[in-house]
Amino acid sequence: MTIAPIEALPDTPAGTTSRVRLNYTDTTREIDVPAGTTVLEAAEAAGARLVSQCRIGTCGTCVGRVSTGALAMPEGRVYPLRAEELSEGMRLLCQAHALGETEVDLDYPAAMLDEHPVVTTTVKVTGLTWLAETVVELAVRLPKSIPFSFRSGQYVRFRIPGTDEWRSYSMASGERHKRRLAFTIRVLPTGAMSDYLRTAAAVGDELDLEGPMGSFGLEEQPGPVLMIAGGTGLAPMLSMLESLQTARTRNSVRLVFGCARQGDLFHLDELDARRSFMPNLDVRVVLDEQTDRPGVLVGNPVSVLTAEDVADPDTSAYLCGPPAMLDAARERLQQLGLPRERIHAEHFLPS
Ligand SMILES: Cc1cc2nc3c(=O)[nH]c(=O)nc-3n(C[C@H](O)[C@H](O)[C@H](O)COP(=O)(O)OP(=O)(O)OC[C@H]3O[C@@H](n4cnc5c(N)ncnc54)[C@H](O)[C@@H]3O)c2cc1C
Ligand code: FES
Numbered sequence: 001m002t003i004a005p006i007e008a009l010p011d012t013p014a015g016t017t018s019r020v021r022l023n024y025t026d027t028t029r030e031i032d033v034p035a036g037t038t039v040l041e042a043a044e045a046a047g048a049r050l051v052s053q054c055r056i057g058t059c060g061t062c063v064g065r066v067s068t069g070a071l072a073m074p075e076g077r078v079y080p081l082r083a084e085e086l087s088e089g090m091r092l093l094c095q096a097h098a099l100g101e102t103e104v105d106l107d108y109p110a111a112m113l114d115e116h117p118v119v120t121t122t123v124k125v126t127g128l129t130w131l132a133e134t135v136v137e138l139a140v141r142l143p144k145s146i147p148f149s150f151r152s153g154q155y156v157r158f159r160i161p162g163t164d165e166w167r168s169y170s171m172a173s174g175e176r177h178k179r180r181l182a183f184t185i186r187v188l189p190t191g192a193m194s195d196y197l198r199t200a201a202a203v204g205d206e207l208d209l210e211g212p213m214g215s216f217g218l219e220e221q222p223g224p225v226l227m228i229a230g231g232t233g234l235a236p237m238l239s240m241l242e243s244l245q246t247a248r249t250r251n252s253v254r255l256v257f258g259c260a261r262q263g264d265l266f267h268l269d270e271l272d273a274r275r276s277f278m279p280n281l282d283v284r285v286v287l288d289e290q291t292d293r294p295g296v297l298v299g300n301p302v303s304v305l306t307a308e309d310v311a312d313p314d315t316s317a318y319l320c321g322p323p324a325m326l327d328a329a330r331e332r333l334q335q336l337g338l339p340r341e342r343i344h345a346e347h348f349l350p351s
Contacts, residue, residue, distance in 0.1 A: 009072055009097050018098035022048055023067070025220060026109035033098040039064075039071065040094040049113040050093055050106070051215040053157075053168075057095040060349060061214055065089045069102030080349055082327065088340065107344065108215035112151055116212050121146045123181075125205040128197070131184065133263035135232060136197055137172070138183045140207065149178050152239035153218065153318075153346070156181070156211025160192050161200070166210070167193040167351055170320070172235035174242030184266070186232045192351075216320070216346035218243060223314030227255045228301045228329050230321025231264060236346060237320060238270070245278050253278065254309060258286040258301035258325075262293070302328045310338040319345040 017032040033042040043050050052062040060080035066089035073095040081090050127139030142148050155170040173182040188194040227237045259265045271283045286297045319326045326345050
């Protein structure tokens with residue numbers, strides 16, 4: 001396998017095209033990518049849909065992994081991919097140009113994009129519940145006329161009222177709830193959405209919503225599941241836990257949930273309730289600081305991982321939270337022997 005470095009795009013003669021094979025998890029599509037055209041543009045022109053959002057190389061949603069051949073991205077830009085991911089062949093398809101015949105692995109089924117098309121609508125705020133000093137649960141209701149559905153693990157974008165700024169939030173509610181969605185949101189000391197939620201938001205407000213988006217979610221036939229969540233990174237895990245419960249999975253499901261401070265901890269009762277519904281669910285809650293909360297360990301979600309967590313070779317890991325925690329978790333899981341392709345992650349990248 002040759003992976004082209006992130007290089008200045010070569011002067012490919014106009015009229016040249018490269019054949020690119022897109023390997024979704026459920027099917028394969030072959031497209032022709034003309035010189036000067038990105039893989040995303042060529043795929044869309046050929047009717048092959050790809051997960052994307054910003055289209056300018058900043059959000060990291062449109063990632064694919066080159067398995068043979070080469071894709072180049074323009075040099076001199078900062079991309080939301082780590083050096084290690086680039087050297088493993090990860091490329092942003094909204095930026096990538098094909099350098100000859102190439103094969104790209106995608107970690108989602110093509111069917112997902114047809115089943116859950118992106119809609120833009122206005123939703124009503126139906127609930128604002130503070131779950132902790134810094135965490136609020138936002139509940140919204142979609143209009144009946146809008147056909148909305150999603151796969152657990154996906155997210156939507158909200159426009160902050162009175163601005164043209166959008167922020168992304170993962171559904172914490174399960175995929176069977178199509179009209180009523182819930183989100184768990186960390187309210188920062190400063191930040192556009194945080195300021196709105198802290199000082200202005202009220203039940204009855206209207207919010208513009210776009211989604212669903214993203215490819216984070218359970219594998220088609222998940223074996224043992226290991227979930228690692230930092231802070232409000234718990235949101236998509238709650239949604240995926242509901243799917244696992246509905247599917248009556250018999251595999252073991254482990255959730256490691258970490259927060260920095262006591263005031264950030266939330267949903268401990270909710271997790272207890274989930275445990276009582278799902279006997280195969282094991283929950284480990286960790287806190288950076290000393291605590292007298294019963295059952296809460298001191299440490300972080302990475303420091304409490306052991307070889308036993310990934311002992312079954314069919315284990316898949318799902319990570320969500322701040323990028324630094326995800327990097328550390330990914331490295332630790334690989335040290336413990338979990339192959340890279342069994343690690344799925346949703347980065348809560350800052351806007
Ligand atoms: C796919 C995805 C899913 C997500 N899901 C969730 C979720 O479920 N729950 C959740 O809590 N979060 C989630 N996030 C993060 C979320 O989208 C926002 O980034 C987060 O809520 C902060 O938004 P904000 O508007 O409050 O802060 P922002 O306005 O984006 O500010 C963020 C930080 O930057 C600082 N800052 C702002 N402007 C400047 C400036 N000019 N110079 C220097 N510093 C500045 C602020 O002080 C603040 O600390 C997700 C992100 C992604 C990409
Ligand atoms: S769509 Fe955002 S990086 Fe490609």
